[in-house]
Amino acid sequence: MQETPREAAGSKSSANLRLLPGFDELPEPILKELQAIVVRRSFEAGQTVVEADAPSRFTCIVRTGILRMQKDLPDGRQHIVGILVEGDLFGRVFNGNMHFSIEAATDAEILAFPRAAFEALLLRSPELDRLLLLHLLSELDRARDWMIILANPKVRGRLAGLLLLLCTRLQTVDHLVTVSGRAVRVRIPLSRPDVAHLLGTRVESVSRALHALADDGLLDIVRPDLLEIRNLQALTEEAGEPDLADTASLLRLVKAMRKSAD
Amino acid sequence: MQETPREAAGSKSSANLRLLPGFDELPEPILKELQAIVVRRSFEAGQTVVEADAPSRFTCIVRTGILRMQKDLPDGRQHIVGILVEGDLFGRVFNGNMHFSIEAATDAEILAFPRAAFEALLLRSPELDRLLLLHLLSELDRARDWMIILANPKVRGRLAGLLLLLCTRLQTVDHLVTVSGRAVRVRIPLSRPDVAHLLGTRVESVSRALHALADDGLLDIVRPDLLEIRNLQALTEEAGEPDLADTASLLRLVKAMRKSAD
């Protein structure tokens, strides 16, 4: 929140917190209080949302768009350690600063809760507290899924893992994942350098791996940032991640494909 | 907790919870209640502590030894996604099963809290709840540190990152890290296959990378599992992780080296 947001204020009605995952189960008074302190902020692609190691004055939830979580190195390079999408939560609570900076990968809108007020609310509401706890647990699981993807020795495998992750995570987001005919369309909301960095490789290798997958018929490259996955099954095998295959959300995707194919 | 522990019971006096990080700040009555429900369990190296996707009946803290967190694949292979050491916490709370299994990498002792009782306590004690929250946050940070290490394109760099991580994390554990003269001695509590798997590579490459670092004078290999790091600075450069260098704990190490060298 160091940069000046393009648009500052947020009215209570503008952001219906109840629509956020999990928030619909919070008791009415807590929701009201949250509504009272929330501020909506907009960022353009490329803007810095939070600087690393800066005292975090807000706890935030992503409303639209995609953010990049990264570690900045003194020499100017930066390591991407994750992406944040709709419904994701970030910003420290209680103590400590974030060790990572956050940038808008696309134009984005976030809901910010002033930290002090949020923490006070957290202490008073076990439900909110529990919501946060559960969110952190799933976040942790996802970080470990990343580790598995990154531990794949071949770029092809890591790329396949990334694509599957995008399929499962971006399903509910915008129109990034759509099922058309026998294929799944995915729009990749990251530039090639970002993808390369995320996978611990170079743009050239990403390009080659992607085209290799295309040559093998696993997917079509409609545009550099728009793919049509033709063989989800084969992709999970490339990723060496049978577990990603039976993710509930991926199954739903397959079902949607079948239905769409009829 | 699927396997039969070698030793079952645990007396209240046997485990002083106050010694665990953070626990000393809990209010007296909560500590008492925790003492009342805690069970101490021992495992031999190689034993399974928790099976993946099994309903987790305990929330646990590692007391001694080292555990391996891994994802089991249907074909029998397994991906290591992290290690747990003294003071680390594992086991789901509130909902969901762990997606990972946990095995003892060395002989280990854990403190287990029956889940129902622990969760009840969690709801009553904001302090305990907050302790858990903070723990999860730091766990998340560590998972992201892992991602950065794994994103290093070269095995040398990943290995360097692992060694630094071990230096910072195992400092307080057993006698795994000691400062002798101008060097830091590290005992690696993992077999070569485990290290290779963790770094997404093969044992041969680990061996070569390690000996390459030794040839360049960054470290000495006393025994395959016992290293003497001679140039911490150069190692951080290999890891491409300047941030690991100014970790408070690493600085303490350097200071200890200076003092020891005098």
Added chain:
DNA sequence: CGGTATTTTGAGTATCGTCAAGGCCAGTGG
């Protein structure tokens, strides 16, 4: 339609994975 940024392709080299053989150490049994 031109100019810029991004992506792709190409060629050469370094690194890594793979397979196979060799060395080291601890435990076993003569």
Added chain:
DNA sequence: CCACTGGCCTTGACGATACTCAAAATACCG
């Protein structure tokens, strides 16, 4: 006490993969 054995770690050789640098092609934007 010493040979034998099996597990781990290391070394060597070769092919596959990926990184590097350079150039071309494509997409993007005015």
